[in-house]
Amino acid sequence: MSSVSLPTPQPAQSASRRSWLDALGARTVIGIPFLWLALLFLVPFLIVVKISISESDGIHFKEMFVFTDGHLQWNVKWGNYAFLASDALYIRTYLSSIYYAGVTTIICLLIGYPFAYFMARSPATWRPALLMMVMLPFWTSLLLRVYAWKGLLASNGVINDLLLAIGVISEPLKMMNTSFSLLIGMVYAYLPFMILPLYANLVKLDLRLLEAAADLGAKPLTAFWKVTIPLSKAGIVAGAMLVFIPCVGEFVIPELLGGPSTLMIGRVLWDEFFSNNDWAMASAVAVVMVLLIIIPLAIFNKSQTENAAREKGRI
Amino acid sequence: MTNAAVAVQHQSVKADDSFLTIRKLTKKFGDVAAVDAVSLNIRKGEIFAMLGASGCGKSTLLRMLAGFEIPSSGAIVLEGQDITSLPPYERPINMMFQSYALFPHLTVEQNIAFGLERDGMPKGDITTRVTEMLELTQLKQFAKRKPHQLSGGQQQRVALARSLAKRPKLLLLDEPLGALDKKLREQTQIELVNIIDKVGVTCVMVTHDQEEAMTMASRIAVMKSGGFLQVGPPREIYETPATKYVADFIGNVNLFKGTLSVDEPDHVVIQTPECQHFVSHGITGTLGMDVHVALRPEKISLQKKAPTPQERESAREDGFNCVQGIVKNVSYLGSYTTYHVKLSTGTTLKVMNTNDARHDDHRLDWDDSVYAWWDGSDVVVLTQ
Numbered sequence: 238m239s240s241v242s243l244p245t246p247q248p249a250q251s252a253s254r255r256s257w258l259d260a261l262g263a264r265t266v267i268g269i270p271f272l273w274l275a276l277l278f279l280v281p282f283l284i285v286v287k288i289s290i291s292e293s294d295g296i297h298f299k300e301m302f303v304f305t306d307g308h309l310q311w312n313v314k315w316g317n318y319a320f321l322a323s324d325a326l327y328i329r330t331y332l333s334s335i336y337y338a339g340v341t342t343i344i345c346l347l348i349g350y351p352f353a354y355f356m357a358r359s360p361a362t363w364r365p366a367l368l369m370m371v372m373l374p375f376w377t378s379l380l381l382r383v384y385a386w387k388g389l390l391a392s393n394g395v396i397n398d399l400l401l402a403i404g405v406i407s408e409p410l411k412m413m414n415t416s417f418s419l420l421i422g423m424v425y426a427y428l429p430f431m432i433l434p435l436y437a438n439l440v441k442l443d444l445r446l447l448e449a450a451a452d453l454g455a456k457p458l459t460a461f462w463k464v465t466i467p468l469s470k471a472g473i474v475a476g477a478m479l480v481f482i483p484c485v486g487e488f489v490i491p492e493l494l495g496g497p498s499t500l501m502i503g504r505v506l507w508d509e510f511f512s513n514n515d516w517a518m519a520s521a522v523a524v525v526m527v528l529l530i531i532i533p534l535a536i537f538n539k540s541q542t543e544n545a546a547r548e549k550g551r552i
Numbered sequence: 553m554t555n556a557a558v559a560v561q562h563q564s565v566k567a568d569d570s571f572l573t574i575r576k577l578t579k580k581f582g583d584v585a586a587v588d589a590v591s592l593n594i595r596k597g598e599i600f601a602m603l604g605a606s607g608c609g610k611s612t613l614l615r616m617l618a619g620f621e622i623p624s625s626g627a628i629v630l631e632g633q634d635i636t637s638l639p640p641y642e643r644p645i646n647m648m649f650q651s652y653a654l655f656p657h658l659t660v661e662q663n664i665a666f667g668l669e670r671d672g673m674p675k676g677d678i679t680t681r682v683t684e685m686l687e688l689t690q691l692k693q694f695a696k697r698k699p700h701q702l703s704g705g706q707q708q709r710v711a712l713a714r715s716l717a718k719r720p721k722l723l724l725l726d727e728p729l730g731a732l733d734k735k736l737r738e739q740t741q742i743e744l745v746n747i748i749d750k751v752g753v754t755c756v757m758v759t760h761d762q763e764e765a766m767t768m769a770s771r772i773a774v775m776k777s778g779g780f781l782q783v784g785p786p787r788e789i790y791e792t793p794a795t796k797y798v799a800d801f802i803g804n805v806n807l808f809k810g811t812l813s814v815d816e817p818d819h820v821v822i823q824t825p826e827c828q829h830f831v832s833h834g835i836t837g838t839l840g841m842d843v844h845v846a847l848r849p850e851k852i853s854l855q856k857k858a859p860t861p862q863e864r865e866s867a868r869e870d871g872f873n874c875v876q877g878i879v880k881n882v883s884y885l886g887s888y889t890t891y892h893v894k895l896s897t898g899t900t901l902k903v904m905n906t907n908d909a910r911h912d913d914h915r916l917d918w919d920d921s922v923y924a925w926w927d928g929s930d931v932v933v934l935t936q
Contacts (some may be wrong), residue, residue, distance in 0.1 A: 446622055451640040453667030453718065463666070467657045532881040 282527070289317055289468055289520035296299040297519075317521035325504070327522065331529065334502040337416070337491075338484035341423040345480050346433040346473065348424070353435035353472075354465075357442070368436070371429050383422055383493050390418050390494070399466030430483075431476040438472025439465075482530055502526050571596040571724060571754055578610050586612040589626070599748060599755040601769030603762060605801070609778040610758045611726065617756060618647045618724055618832035632719060641670070642820045646720040650727040653713035655872040660710050661686065661695040668811035684786075685713040688747060705736050714746065716751055723748065725757035731763055741767045762802050766790070774798050790848075795936040799846040804900040806852075806902055807934075808845040815839050819871065820890035822933060825897045832928035837935055849904035851930035854891060854922050856914065871928020877901060879920045889915065893924055 291298040292314045303310045321327045356367045374382060389395050392409040399405045412418055442465065450460035467472075488503030495501065502522065509519035570593035579587040587609045615621040617628060619640030628636045629876040635643055646667065655663050661682050668678045686692045689709040694744035699707055709727070715723060728744060729737045745768050748755050759765050765772050766786040773783045774797075781855050782794040793799035796807065810824030815837065822829040822845050829845050837843065864872050879898065886907070893901040903922055916922060 260663055269862075303918075351929070385607040443653065445649055446655060449647075449655070450617055450650055450666070451620075451649045452645075453714070454641045454670035455666075459670065464655060464657075497610075 271530045282351045282524075285520045286524055288516055289518075289524050291517060293517055308311075314517075317518050318525070320518070321521055321525060326500075330500040330502050332506050333486035334485050334526075335529070337355075337419060337423065337499065337501060338481050340420060341427060342477050342481045344420065344424045345428050346477065349428055349431035349435055349476065350410045350473075353432045353439050356436050357439035362441075371432050371436075373431065374426075379426060380489065382425065383490055386418070386422050386425065386494060387413065390421070413494070414499075416495075416499050419491055419495040419499045419501075420489075422490040423487060425488060427480045427484060430479040434479060435469065435472040438475075443470055452526070460530055478534070482534075485530055486526055557925070570594065570774070571598075571631060572756070573627075573629040574613075574617075575627045577613070577616060577628065578624045579616060579621055579622045581607075585624075585778050587616070587623075588781060590782070592752065592773070592783070594756065596754055597752055598771060599757065599769045600773045601757045601765035602775055603759055603765045603772050603802075604775035606760060608775040610760075610775050613622060613775075614647075614724055614726055614756065614758045615723075617722070618645060634914050644718075644721040645724060646715040646718055647724040647726060648711045648715040649783060651731045652674070652699075652707050654707060654710055654714070655701055659696050659698055660691060660713075663699070664714050664717050664728055667714065670695060671718065681717055685717050685917050688716070688750070689713040695776055695837075704732050705740060708732060708740060712747065716753065719751075720753065723753045723755045725755060727759055727761075728757060728768075730759070730761070731901075737750065738767075743875070744768065755854075773894065774801060792932060793846065793934070796844050796846070799844075799932065799934060804849050804902055804904065806847045806849065808899070810843060810845060811840050812837050812839055812843055819928065822931075826899055827873065827875045829931050830873055830928040831931045831933055832871045835933045835935070837933075841935070846932040846934055847926060847930065849890065849902040850888075850906075852901070852903045852924050852926045854893070854903055854916060854924050856916070856920060856922055858923055859925055872925065873931070874923055874925040875901070876921070876923055879916050879918055879922055882916065882918060891916050891922075893922060 287301065288298065290518070291301060292312045293299065297414070299312045301312055302328060303312060305354075352371075359367060364461050387394070390412040392411065392413065394413070396412070397406075398408040400552050401409065446464050446468070450464045453459070455463060486503050486506075487501060488507055491499055491501040491504050495504070506519055506522050506526070509515050509522055513519075572592075574590060574592040574594075576589045576591055578585055578589050590613060599682060600879075601615060601883065612621060616623050619635075619638060619642075627634055630644070635645075637883070650862055652671055653872070655666065658666065664682045664685050665678050666754040668681055671862065673681070682695075683692075686695055689712055689830045690708055691706065691713060694702060694706060699710065702710065708731070728776075729740055732740060743766060757765075759893045762813075763810045767788065771783060771785055772789050773788060776797055777859075782789060782798045789798065790802055793802065793805075799805045808822075808824040808826055808829070810822045810829070812820060812835075813823040814821035815835075817834045819833065820831045820835055822831060822843060824845060831845075835843075859872075859874060875895055877893040877895040879891055880892075880894045884907075885891045888904055891903040891905070895901055903924060
């Protein structure tokens with residue numbers, strides 16, 4: 238036993254070299270995207286943060302660290318953030334962005350879940366075609382598709398013309414530039430991002446679990462609530478994230494389909510940068526937006542990891 | 553009594569003592585009948601096994617009992633109630649699924665409580681029942697775990713506890729131990745039977761593993777192409793198979809093709825190319841008809857010397873059959889050894905002898921010339 242189980246030095250060395258190479262390979266594969274994100278997301282974000290707290294004389298930003306009279310001077314201005322917190326308009330806009338993103342997410346979930354569910358239940362031969370149809374809109378530019386909605390919803394648009402012609406209404410409905418048109422546009426644009434992760438999740442659902450539920454006395458609807466929904470939680474969360482996060486900062490759709498009453502932070506950001514030319518203020522708005530999204534996400538992620546760790550630890 | 557008659561007798565159990573009655577049950581998928589006009593009576597408290605190769609229709613039959621498949625025709629009656637068209641969630645039947653189908657998002661106790669909650673049982677009663685089930689299956693310390701944190705054997709016990717929790721009238725087992733490795737399977741078979749006996753539930757199981765069926769079931773139905781070939785207790789299925797297929801499917805067998813050459817009420821002789829088989833019981837048949845002779849490998853004795861007249865004499869009463877051959881293969885398997893003996897006709901005779909002594913002085917080896925002999929009472933004549 239003792240002599241057999243002792244590894245001879247030679248294979249051990251080559252094994253350790255191989256594992257070292259494996260580790261290097263793994264690090265390279267993971268490292269490249271990380272480097273990419275660091276260069277093209279983290280660095281620009283830090284620059285934005287810097288701009289948001291820099292003092293400006295109106296044309297140039299002052300150096301952040303200056304040596305005067307032999308000691309370091311730190312030029313930082315928190316005024317932009319203070320202004321953000323004190324101005325009701327910004328707060329209202331943030332809340333309103335979260336509200337529209339939230340409503341969009343819920344509507345996408347309500348439409349997307351049944352769609353993904355039946356797509357996952359459809360015969361395996363149909364699924365590629367159905368999947369293709371979900372992704373079909375991506376073949377044309379978002380801008381074009383959103384413009385098309387303008388044509389549909391406008392006062393002299395297709396829908397109003399049709400309703401007037403068949404006499405359902407006597408004067409055009411006000412649909413454009415309302416929260417209605419905004420939500421239609423956002424749900425329309427983001428629905429595939431909800432359907433795809435849900436589908437990927439639901440198609441993996443073990444149908445025997447539903448049989449087991451029925452066998453134990455659960456009617457189909459009960460089985461759906463007690464088995465299907467809990468087991469597709471990961472898909473629901475992924476879909477909701479993919480819709481909610483970009484919706485909060487969405488600019489194009491509110492700009493084209495929204496109205497004066499549908500405040501969204503993306504437009505404020507645009508205005509600060511390009512209308513007011515107040516880069517520092519715009520940067521502060523952007524930083525707060527990112528934090529608003531990242532902090533809840535990080536908390537959620539942490540609790541998920543802890544849950545998983547707790548379950549593992551119990552074995 | 554003929555083999556066929558035995559099978560018929562068991563099928564025609566009086567309707568009175570029948571707990572579950574299946575009448576001419578048929579399930580067609582397109583034009584193909586997966587289950588073809590099957591009738592069956594199962595007594596209360598019985599463990600009934602349906603055994604067959606994959607595609608024989610055993611799973612479809614079980615799924616019709618559970619309510620997952622709607623029969624094309626026929627009826628299922630449980631304790632006098634026709635349940636043929638009842639949906640699964642209204643049947644007093646629970647199933648232990650193949651590879652268990654435990655709810656991965658629920659803990660062990662939540663899995664067990666699932667069915668009880670659906671019945672609207674009061675919370676206190678549920679707790680009591682779940683505890684009872686956890687004790688029955690020795691899972692108490694795992695109550696708060698999720699299924700993926702359990703071993704295969706533990707998962708199997710959770711599945712059993714979940715299917716017994718509602719005290720079903722009928723328990724269905726779909727390949728109950730198929731997901732376990734061999735060692736654990738043997739141990740679990742006995743455990744499972746003990747628990748089922750303790751609860752006293754009537755049980756229908758489906759398996760492709762004959763050992764599992766023989767260990768656990770009080771009666772076995774051998775299935776082929778959607779129908780029953782033979783129904784009976786394990787011993788009967790093994791010792792008096794009704795057809796060539798059953799003889800071949802259950803255990804190992806030597807089959808010889810021959811004709812009926814002597815037909816007396818108390819004995820017959822079958823002439824096959826290898827030898828004359830003296831059979832010490834009568835059969836239903838006509839002289840000269842084609843039949844098969846089935847002989848189990850463990851019923852054959854092997855020795856190097858020709859049987860002495862005394863040995864012949866002592867065996868005479870049952871009829872003595874003897875052939876000569878050459879050992880062509882020896883497989884030592886610990887508790888027994890199998891031999892392949894090549895006969896002069898070129899046929900290979902499978903022989904299985906137990907190793908009842910540690911040192912065998914008369915050990916047989918490759919290319920030994922041997923005599924193989926067996927009793928006339930050990931021969932089964934198959935007319936189908």
